[in-house]
Amino acid sequence: WFTVVLGVLAIIPAKRERLQALRSQHGSVALSSGVTVDSIVGGMRGLKCMVWEGSELDAYKGIRFHGMSITECQRKLPAANSGEMLPEAMFWLILTSEIPSAAQISSFSSTLAKYSELPKHTTDLLDSLPKSLHPMTQLSIAVSTLNHDSSFAKQYAAGLHKKDYWSPTFDDSINLLAKLPTIASRIYRNIYDAKDQGIDQHADWSMNFARGMGMGENSGMVDMIRLYLALHGDHEGGNVSAHTAHLVNSALADPYLSYASALNGLAGPLHGLAAQEVLVWVLKMQKEIGDDASEEAIEKYLWKTLNSGQVVPGYGHGVLRNPDPRFTALQDFAKRTKGCSDDPLVKLVIKNSQVATKVMKEHGKAKNPFPNVDATSGVLLNHFGMQQTNFYTVVFGVSRAIGCLAQLVWDRALGLPIERPKSMSIEAIFKAIEEK
Numbered sequence: 001w002f003t004v005v006l007g008v009l010a011i012i013p014a015k016r017e018r019l020q021a022l023r024s025q026h027g028s029v030a031l032s033s034g035v036t037v038d039s040i041v042g043g044m045r046g047l048k049c050m051v052w053e054g055s056e057l058d059a060y061k062g063i064r065f066h067g068m069s070i071t072e073c074q075r076k077l078p079a080a081n082s083g084e085m086l087p088e089a090m091f092w093l094i095l096t097s098e099i100p101s102a103a104q105i106s107s108f109s110s111t112l113a114k115y116s117e118l119p120k121h122t123t124d125l126l127d128s129l130p131k132s133l134h135p136m137t138q139l140s141i142a143v144s145t146l147n148h149d150s151s152f153a154k155q156y157a158a159g160l161h162k163k164d165y166w167s168p169t170f171d172d173s174i175n176l177l178a179k180l181p182t183i184a185s186r187i188y189r190n191i192y193d194a195k196d197q198g199i200d201q202h203a204d205w206s207m208n209f210a211r212g213m214g215m216g217e218n219s220g221m222v223d224m225i226r227l228y229l230a231l232h233g234d235h236e237g238g239n240v241s242a243h244t245a246h247l248v249n250s251a252l253a254d255p256y257l258s259y260a261s262a263l264n265g266l267a268g269p270l271h272g273l274a275a276q277e278v279l280v281w282v283l284k285m286q287k288e289i290g291d292d293a294s295e296e297a298i299e300k301y302l303w304k305t306l307n308s309g310q311v312v313p314g315y316g317h318g319v320l321r322n323p324d325p326r327f328t329a330l331q332d333f334a335k336r337t338k339g340c341s342d343d344p345l346v347k348l349v350i351k352n353s354q355v356a357t358k359v360m361k362e363h364g365k366a367k368n369p370f371p372n373v374d375a376t377s378g379v380l381l382n383h384f385g386m387q388q389t390n391f392y393t394v395v396f397g398v399s400r401a402i403g404c405l406a407q408l409v410w411d412r413a414l415g416l417p418i419e420r421p422k423s424m425s426i427e428a429i430f431k432a433i434e435e436k
């Protein structure tokens with residue numbers, strides 16, 4: 001092991017130099033139509049190379065669900081009695097491009113409740129996992145086990161015609177949506193010893209999620225979960241979780257295996273885990289500089305993070321070049337919910353959002369100096385009673401299924417092929433440029 005490590009260490013500086021030279025000398029050279037060296041070595045930023053039906057992301061306006069902004073969705077989608085839009089209505093819109101009626105959503109919520117029960121092998125496995133295992137790992141494991149009863153896998157093995165793949169994909173997707181809150185809340189109870197209030201067959205998806213965590217009577221939390229699940233559902237297809245689900249499913253792995261893979265990507269700190277990272281970072285800041293910290297003290301704390309080579313969690317974005325409208329929607333929720341904006345930690349997050357953008361601009365590296373959704377989601381979950389920061393990405397994981405699973409249905413209905421982009425070594429790219 002040691003000799004191999006030494007061998008790798010010896011060649012890292014030279015390889016880094018070659019990559020740097022490639023970018024600085026030939027970054028804008030296109031190797032195939034529209035595909036520059038920069039896009040090949042730069043994480044394929046902005047490369048238009050996949051179909052995604054449910055939503056589109058504009059760098060300045062933010063997310064649109066079949067053309068509708070978040071505010072329009074809040075106005076037009078069926079809502080709970082409290083007025084908060086229902087995430088299952090967002091799923092319907094994303095999948096069908098139609099605004100469902102209240103009656104359709106009420107019946108859909110009941111369907112989700114009806115299929116929410118988990119198979120015994122899944123609950124036994126979940127109950128056997130160590131409490132110290134990260135809840136995202138537990139979620140991904142549990143979702144994978146549902147593949148045991150996949151309609152798609154069974155019908156495919158029995159010789160299903162290609163044109164019908166979408167139908168069992170749809171069945172598995174609805175079944176998975178129904179079961180995700182049950183899995184997530186079981187993980188919550190197993191790790192944090194909460195009380196199970198049981199599934200209410202007449203309640204909506206979010207209420208049953210909250211009930212599974214013993215929070216069904218906490219109306220602020222239930223509404224926060226409704227909004228959170230609706231907002232995080234889809235953010236077009238290029239992000240790590242969405243793209244992973246689409247990629248893995250393109251090999252005709254069933255929706256459970258595809259979505260479990262997406263969850264493993266969501267668990268990365270530059271993606272969904274940022275929700276957890278933000279609150280951990282803010283709590284450390286609070287401990288170090290206090291609740292009522294001055295702008296100078298916040299600024300100093302931000303520079304300390306940046307100067308130690310770490311990212312400021314909750315800031316920056318691969319596509320957005322303005323404050324994230326999902327961030328704004330959550331901040332609006334805090335403003336209209338009694339007591340929320342008086343919470344010292346919520347106040348600190350708001351103050352930080354003003355100072356951080358200024359510091360990020362001065363730092364000059366991030367193309368987007370503004371807050372993304374993760375900058376504020378955790379502090380609100382914390383306000384309503386979910387203090388367990390390492391569970392925040394699980395809530396994200398329940399939500400992101402909305403967009404990923406709707407797309408898998410379309411992927412199979414449209415007969416999209418297995419994904420197989422072309423890769424090249426650094427030297428092969430140099431050679432291709434020379435030969436041009």
Ligand code: FCX
Nearest residue numbers: 270271274311312313314315316317318365366367368372
């Ligand atoms: N703090 C410090 N540096 C940052 C930064 C931040 N918040 N955001 C970007 N940068 C740095 C990058 O690390 C990169 O540095 P490098 O040149 O040394 O590699 C440089 O600025 C340019 O990056 P940029 O093109 O602006 O951003 P990317 O598309 O590469 O990355 C993410 C986008 C979101 C990964 C990046 O902004 C980041 O790490 N943010 C913090 C983590 C976070 O909040 N993630 C959640 C994002 C999202 F909302 C979600 O998926 O949920």
